[in-house]
Amino acid sequence: MNSASQESLVASAQSRAKHRMSPISERFELPKAHRVVVKVGSSSLTSIENSLDELAIATIIDVLAKALRMNPQMQIILVSSGAIAAGLAPLGLSRRPKDLATQQAAASVGQSLLMARYTETFSRYGVRVSQVLLTADDLMARDRYRNAHRQLERLLELGVMPIINENDAVATAEVKFGDNDRIAALVAHTVKADALILLSDVDALYTKHPAQGGERIVQVRGAEDLEGVSIGSVGSAGVGSGGMVTKVQAAHLAAASGIPALVTSAAQARAALAGEDVGTWFFATGVRRSVHELWLEHLADIRGGIVLDEGAVAAVRRRRSLLAAGIVSVEGNFDGADPVALCDSGGAVIAHGLCSYSATETAAIAGLHSAEIREKLGESFDAIAVHADNIAVVGQY
Structure with missing residues (x-):
């Protein structure tokens, strides 16, 4: 084989590697995934009084830690909401504030409380964690995107689980993602994850509200599978900024970048990571692209x-x-x-x-x-x- 042919083969292999789709295509393959991004919503981490739910946090940590124990090669990146909700009670607030300044104040107070719980409880399982705060600019600007990618990769190499949250304490209205569902999808793209799991208090996507006889949508292969489906927030949106709409958008965002996604509830997290038939599975529909392209297509105003x-x-x-x-x-x-x-x-x-x-x-x-x-x-x-x-x-x- 001449040098030109060799160079052509190398270039082709590099192109396939750069644009490869996830090796995970079906939900039953999740237990053998190497890298998974798990996002858990505010409603799954806080009590009805808008304070941190110690049992809920302990339960999700137990699920993740045991998944790592079952598959020592697995790496999990946790994208956690809950900072603003965790800061409400200490500030004497009864509900999530609408103005940005008070949201930032609550996030500043709540973030340390949330991370203290994660650090303490994960340590009981021998899992080291770190806090990573991101804003939209960190994943949109090329140099900052590279810095975020390098930081996350190094943490994973060192055996540390990154716990990511949008940096609500400094993000402005103009650059905020508005929720952690889509930031989770972009993080999955950044770390070249094998799958994205979006957890909330809703166990799946339904054809209509379950109370009205709606049926679970088991899988989605493209936007056409959701034609005629009314997608609304059927969960407890009082302490969070997302809903089912943002979860579907995030799942499509990941799928368009070659990463399958699962939308289900925190209560089904153990079954989800075990590859059981729970939630709604979004098949990967595209190849990995630049985050700039993904933002333009899916997130740009x-x-x-x-x-x-x-x-x-x-x-x-x-x-x-x-x-x-x-x-x-x-x-x-x-x-x-x-x-x-x-x-x-x-x-x-x-x-x-x-x-x-x-x-x-x-x-x-x-x-x-x-x-x-x-x-x-x-x-x-x-x-x-x-x-x-x-x-x-x-x-x-």
Whole structure:
């Protein structure tokens, strides 16, 4: 074999490794997983009085510790909600505050209480843990994403279980994830997990509320499996910021990155890690992608829309930059670098992207070529309205 062929094989293998899907495809394979991200919600960790539920925490720790004992090769990353809820009682608050400043104060008080319980109880099983606080920027900015990845990998190499929470004490309204379900999905992507398990007080996704005769949805292979299903919060949302909607979004986010996900209750955690038929299993539907692409497709706050002609639609689907000449019209009011939907003439969204210009500027250059743009608006403007690096094609994975 010549050197060129060898290089080609190596490059192909590296590409497959980089974009591989999880080796876990079915729920019964979970017991042999190497790396699992487990997210537990506030409602599963706090009592009805909004204080830490010692028994609930001890139970989930027992489940995780015994799973590690059964499979010594397994690594678990725990994404834990509960910091804000844990801080309510010490601050004399009866319910989760709505204003950001008080949420941050409660999180600051509650985080230390929550970690103290985790550290003390896990130590009884010989499991070392560490606290990792993240904000949206830590997983969106390239340099900080690398730092977060490096930190998590090193902790796992040292035999430490990272316990992750959104850094509510410093996160702002503009950059907060709003819940830990989606941060868990992004962490699963960051650490190249084999599976994501989302635990709350709801045992599965149902066709409608169980009290109304709804049936458990056993598995989801794609968004089409949920067509016609009313997804709402049927659990105790009083102390948390998520609901079933965010869990489904997180599961889809993980699945789109090649990581299967299981949505079930904390009470079913032991059965879930044992690979039993509980909860709703989301099959992996795509390959691993950059966190930037995942954010654009699933998490970005879309501020407006751009309608494209047929040529531009074809180019964007091939992951080419959107040129001004292919723009038909502009909808909404957005600023430069805001996320926008890129649509065909029928209104169907084909991609999300970060537009280089404001809505007014984009409308001004619509349909124009480079020379016409510079003549009309000046030399600082060019024909690229949305660069290929800032485009995520929707639904192609």
